[in-house]
Amino acid sequence: MISRVRGTEDILDLTLYNFILDKAKKHLHVHNFTEIDTPILEHTSLFVRAVGEQTDIVSKEMYVFNKDNDEDSICLRPEITASIIRAYFENGIQQKPWKVFAHGPVFRKERPQKGRWRQFTQLSIELIAAKEIENDAYFLKMIDSFVADVLKLENYAIKLNFLGCSQDRKEHRQALINFLEQNKSEMCQTCLDRKDKNPLRVFDCKLEQCQKILVTAPKILDFLCTECSTDWEKLTTLLGMLSVSYIVDHSLVRGLDYYNKTVFEFVSRCLGAQNAFCGGGRYTLGSEIQGSEDVPCIGVGFGMGRMLMLVEQNKEKLLIPPQPPLHVILPMDEAQRPLALILASELQSKGLCTDIILSKGSMTNLMKKANRLGAKFVLILGEDEQKNGTVSIKNMQSGSSSVVKQVDAVTSLK
């Protein structure tokens, strides 16, 4: 037997998934966001430039074809943001800000382990060409109200940090390196390696000995220039006004190079160790992709798999519309099957959810099958019914039965 590729999944029922997606789309439309779609295949160079050659995503995790020919090298997208920015430039979008979202699969060449997927679905929401910091408050409020009011999730928190501009980060980085240098005798080898390559990543260390030292490490918020600290103050004030609660997490830096100023993650303890279900922030993309103007943006990516896990645990609080009642038609014999097909088509054309059981079996047997399908009404067509132009309708909940004319079946069921 051929099995599915490790790190991928078959989703055998999309009802709840579609419910979440549908709610998300409605919520985004209310906030004047437009749904767009971009290809799954992109030029490899798009992500090399936009996400950064040094990042794990680009250096290790992309599925690349025609690797050896720079011009023809294409890949399966590892994220959607870069594609949306490409689309913004390529289509000469004049609308500013451009509020859009896209939904679909992304791919990472990971060694499969729990909570890591090679193919997973993302909902990417982007506010493009939006310089003013007030946009960040609007954006965070929009996501928070989706999670809290629409999906009615409770056990979550917003982690927020502010990374300033590149000058602020440069100064902070140097101070952090100095700090780590002074404390190197007490830090683990991984942290020491990170100190030289990417010092911000020391905050990912889970060892208690390192954590104890990192509590006193220099914080980026202490290195903000005048413009950035004004923006940070505005943002926190606005979030307070909009009743968005958050925790300032000085160690939150996000994996990608392109973030500046606001970064955030929504986390839930219902998810275990990989506890973030959405994350994003403010970034500047443009010159990397297009070569001229820099475009300030804010965006977020939702991991739909994790959203599904959270909503699943919480679904009794949601008003998920019940399945419409199912009508199952049982022709008792082959001779009644044509009639059953006609009757089914009649019911379905009137919007009644209908199925037919077209296999051989005793009455008991067929009734059992109908029950397993979840039938609310069973419509029996036997020799007598065929002769008399009638159908026997059994209500599976109450157990009551009635015989009606076939032509009146729809009316009596409605």
Ligand SMILES: [Zn+2]
């Ligand atoms: Zn700054």
Ligand SMILES: [Zn+2]
């Ligand atoms: Zn460490």
